[in-house]
Amino acid sequence: MFEAKIKELGLELPPAPQPMGVYKPIVQVGNLVYLSGHAPLKSDKTIITGRIGDDMDVEAGYAAARLTGLAILATLRQHLGSVDQVVRLVKLFGLVRCTEAFDAQPSVINGCSELFRDVFGEDAGIAARSAVGANSLPGGMAVEIEAIFEVQA
Template sequence: MSNEARFESLGLELPPAPKPAGVYKPVVVVNGMAYLSGHGPLLPNKTLITGRLGLDLDVEAGYDAARQTGLAMLATLRSHFGSLDKVKRVVKLLGLVQCVDGFPDSPSVINGCSELFGSVFGEDHGIGARSAIGTNSLPGKIAVEIEGIFEVDA
C-alpha cells in the first residue's frame, strides 16, 4: 500500500502547510535526504496547541500535541513534494517538549508523532532513530516542537 493510500485510509485531516516564522526554509533536500525544520502542533484552524507538560497539560494532551505536530510535518512534506509517496523512510526525529523541571515523560509525549509516522509510512519505514528532550521554553509557548530527517525520492 502506498503512503498516500495508508494516509487516506486513516481518515486524518492535515492542517495547512505552515509558513516559516523566521529566516529559514521549512524543507531542505540534500542527496536524497529531506531535512524538516522544527514544526509545532498546528491545527487545521491555524491555531497552535500551547502549554507546559506537567503544569497545563498531561501526558495524553502532550501525546495529542505531538501527533498534531506530525500532521503539520506531513502537510509540509506533501506540499513540498506533491505526494507522501515521495517519502521512503523516516530517518531521525528530534522532539522537544515544553515541560516543568524534572518531567520524566518526554519520550511518551513524542510517541504521538512516532506512532503516527509508523501508521502512515509503515512500521519498517515510519519508525526511525529519535531523541525526546524536555525544555523550559519553546517559541509561542507551543507544547511540542519536532524536526525530522527523511529519506526521499527527490
C-alpha cells in the same frame, strides 16, 4: 501507497505551515529532506500551547505531538507533491515544553512517532529518535518536532 494510507486512516492534513522566522520549513539535499522544527498546528491555524506537567498532561502532550506530525506530513506533501515519494523516516527530534520534574518526554513524542509508524509502516516509519525536555519553546508551543526523511531521488 502512503497517500492511500493517510486516506485509509482518515487523517486530515492541515495547510503546510509557513515559516515564523528566517528559515525554510524543508530543505532537500540529494535524497534527504530536513524538516525544520514544526509546531502543533490546529486546523484554525493556531498552535497548541502549554507546559506538560503543569497545565497539560501526557495525553494532551501526545495529542499535540500527533498534530505536529500531521503538520510535518503537510510540509512533505507540499514539497514533494506526494508523501509517496518518502522512502523512510531517518531521524526524529522532539522537544517537549515541560516542568523540571517531568521525565516522560518519550511518551509525549510517541504521538508523532506512532503516527509515522501507522502511515509509513514498521520499517519505514520508525527511525532514530530523541525526545528532550525544554524550559521554553517559541510562542509557548507545547512541543516542537523536526525530522529527516529519505526520499526518492
